[in-house]
Amino acid sequence: MTTVEGTRVFLLPDLGEGLSEAEIVEWRVAVGDVVTVDQSVVEVETAKAVVDVPCPYAGRVVELHGAAGEVRPVGQPLITIAPLDGGGEPAGHATYREEERAGSGNVLIGYGTGHGGSGRRRRRPRLAPAPEPATAPDARTTAAAPAGPASPAGLAESSGPAAPPGAAASGRASDDSSRAAALVISPIVRRLARERGLDLATVHGTGPGGVIRRADVEAATSEATAPATRLAAVPDAPAAHVGLAPAGDQDVVIPLTGIRKVIADKLSRSRREIPEVTIWVDVDATGLLETRAAINAATPDAPVSILALLARICLSGLRRFPQLNARVDTEGQRIVQSAGVHLGIAAQTDRGLVVPVLRDAQRLTTRELAAALAETTAAARAGTLPPARLTGGTFTLNNYGVFGVDGSTPIINHPEAALLGVGRIVDKPWVVDGQLAVRKVTQLSLTFDHRVCDGGVAGGFLRHVADCVEQPALLVANV
Known part of the structure; x- marks a missing residue:
C-alpha cells in the first residue's frame, strides 16, 4: 500500500x-x-x-x-x-x-505485499495487431459471471460496479442499450475477439443458451472481409494446403502465453526428467456399469458417476501399491511416498488442460467422491478454481475416453509418479465362460515413472484396477 x-x-x-x-x-x-x-x-x-x-x-x-x-x-x-x-x-x-x-474483509492472498521488479513490463507486441473495434462494448457491461458449463440457465450477465448518478456519459449508455448483450463465459474468447477486431455483439453464439464460444469467434473471423490480424500467405504454398487452417490459406499466429505456456513448460519438463513407461490392458466393464446403475437406482437423488467409481478403485490400488503415490526428489536424491492421496483429475477447459486436485481423497466415501468430482470439474471449466486447487497432486486419473478414443500414452503430470488413463467404453466381442458375447469393454493404461518402481509393482497395480472394474465385488472386499 x-x-x-x-x-x-x-x-x-x-x-x-x-x-x-x-x-x-x-x-x-x-x-x-x-x-x-x-x-x-x-x-x-x-x-x-x-x-x-x-x-x-x-x-x-x-x-x-x-x-x-x-x-x-x-x-x-x-x-x-x-x-x-x-x-x-x-x-x-x-x-x-x-x-x-x-480494514478489508477479503481473504485474497498478498495485501500489502512488497514491490516486485521496477517499472511495468509489457508483453512483446504481436505481429500485425488488430485495432480495437470502434463499436467495442464497454468493458464493465460485457463481462459475464462464471458459471458451470452444463447449466445454461446459470449464465448470468454481470453489469459490473454501478456508477454514481451523473458519472456515466449519456452517449455510452445509449450505445450499450441499443446493442444486445453478448453471452461470453471465457475471457479467452473476449481476448480473441479483441485481437481479431470483432464486436462480440455481432457474433452468433452456438453454445448452451447462446453462449459465444471460441469456434464462433473463429468462424466470424473467417467471414470478415478485412482480416487485419493474419499474416500474408506464402505465395508458393501448395494448393493441397489451402483451407486447412481456420483462416483459409493464411497462417494463424497464437501466442504461447498464460496457461498454454505453463502446460507446455510442465509437459516438456516431465518428458525431460521422467523415464516413463506405459502399460495397458483391455477390461470388461459390464459389471462396473451394472454396479453403477444399481447404486443410482437405489438413491437417484445422489448419483454416482463412472469416474467416481474409477477414482475409488484407484484409491484402493494405491493403498495396496503406495510406491505409485510418490514423487522423486532429484535434489535430495530420494523417493517421497505421500501419506495421503491427492487425486488429480485431468479436465479439458476453454483455457486448456488443467488438473484440479482432490486433497486427501482416500478419506472420502464414494458418494462424496462423486460430489467432489462434479463440483471440481465444473469449477475448473468455469475458471473459478483458486490456484491452490490446481497443484499438489500425487496421482492423476485421466478419462480421455470422453473424446471418443480407445487408448493413449499420456505424459505424467510432473512431479507425480503415475497416471491412469481410461478409454471409451464400447460394445465388443468378449469371451465369457467359453462363449462369445457382446460386452462393454474399455482400455486402461498406466503411465509410470520407472525410477519409483519396476514393472512388477506397476503391473500389479494395473491388474488390481482391472480386476475391480471387471468384478466390483472385489472392491468391496478391499475397502
Missing part, C-alpha cells in the same frame, strides 16, 4: 503458489467510477487460473495501471483510488486512517 498526494495505490497482490505476474484480462471499472471496499475491479489471468481481484480501498478511481493484455508483476501498482468526503470529493488523511482501522 502506497499513499501519494492524498491517493492510495493498490498493488497487484500475491496470488499464491509462487506466481510472480498476471495478465490483465478485463477492467471491471473505469477512471471516475466509485468503488467500495472489496469490490472486484479487474479480472486477471495467471499461469494457474482466471481470477477477479478485489480492491481493499473505497473511493473514486483516478488511474488504472495497465491495459487489457498487459502483464503486470506482483507488487506493482494496479489501481489508484482517491477517498471521498461527504460531498463526493477527495478527502484528507483522516479518511485513510478510518478505512485502515475498518
Whole structure:
C-alpha cells in the first residue's frame, strides 16, 4: 500500500503458489467510477487460473495501471483510488486512517505485499495487431459471471460496479442499450475477439443458451472481409494446403502465453526428467456399469458417476501399491511416498488442460467422491478454481475416453509418479465362460515413472484396477 498526494495505490497482490505476474484480462471499472471496499475491479489471468481481484480501498478511481493484455508483476501498482468526503470529493488523511482501522474483509492472498521488479513490463507486441473495434462494448457491461458449463440457465450477465448518478456519459449508455448483450463465459474468447477486431455483439453464439464460444469467434473471423490480424500467405504454398487452417490459406499466429505456456513448460519438463513407461490392458466393464446403475437406482437423488467409481478403485490400488503415490526428489536424491492421496483429475477447459486436485481423497466415501468430482470439474471449466486447487497432486486419473478414443500414452503430470488413463467404453466381442458375447469393454493404461518402481509393482497395480472394474465385488472386499 502506497499513499501519494492524498491517493492510495493498490498493488497487484500475491496470488499464491509462487506466481510472480498476471495478465490483465478485463477492467471491471473505469477512471471516475466509485468503488467500495472489496469490490472486484479487474479480472486477471495467471499461469494457474482466471481470477477477479478485489480492491481493499473505497473511493473514486483516478488511474488504472495497465491495459487489457498487459502483464503486470506482483507488487506493482494496479489501481489508484482517491477517498471521498461527504460531498463526493477527495478527502484528507483522516479518511485513510478510518478505512485502515475498518480494514478489508477479503481473504485474497498478498495485501500489502512488497514491490516486485521496477517499472511495468509489457508483453512483446504481436505481429500485425488488430485495432480495437470502434463499436467495442464497454468493458464493465460485457463481462459475464462464471458459471458451470452444463447449466445454461446459470449464465448470468454481470453489469459490473454501478456508477454514481451523473458519472456515466449519456452517449455510452445509449450505445450499450441499443446493442444486445453478448453471452461470453471465457475471457479467452473476449481476448480473441479483441485481437481479431470483432464486436462480440455481432457474433452468433452456438453454445448452451447462446453462449459465444471460441469456434464462433473463429468462424466470424473467417467471414470478415478485412482480416487485419493474419499474416500474408506464402505465395508458393501448395494448393493441397489451402483451407486447412481456420483462416483459409493464411497462417494463424497464437501466442504461447498464460496457461498454454505453463502446460507446455510442465509437459516438456516431465518428458525431460521422467523415464516413463506405459502399460495397458483391455477390461470388461459390464459389471462396473451394472454396479453403477444399481447404486443410482437405489438413491437417484445422489448419483454416482463412472469416474467416481474409477477414482475409488484407484484409491484402493494405491493403498495396496503406495510406491505409485510418490514423487522423486532429484535434489535430495530420494523417493517421497505421500501419506495421503491427492487425486488429480485431468479436465479439458476453454483455457486448456488443467488438473484440479482432490486433497486427501482416500478419506472420502464414494458418494462424496462423486460430489467432489462434479463440483471440481465444473469449477475448473468455469475458471473459478483458486490456484491452490490446481497443484499438489500425487496421482492423476485421466478419462480421455470422453473424446471418443480407445487408448493413449499420456505424459505424467510432473512431479507425480503415475497416471491412469481410461478409454471409451464400447460394445465388443468378449469371451465369457467359453462363449462369445457382446460386452462393454474399455482400455486402461498406466503411465509410470520407472525410477519409483519396476514393472512388477506397476503391473500389479494395473491388474488390481482391472480386476475391480471387471468384478466390483472385489472392491468391496478391499475397502
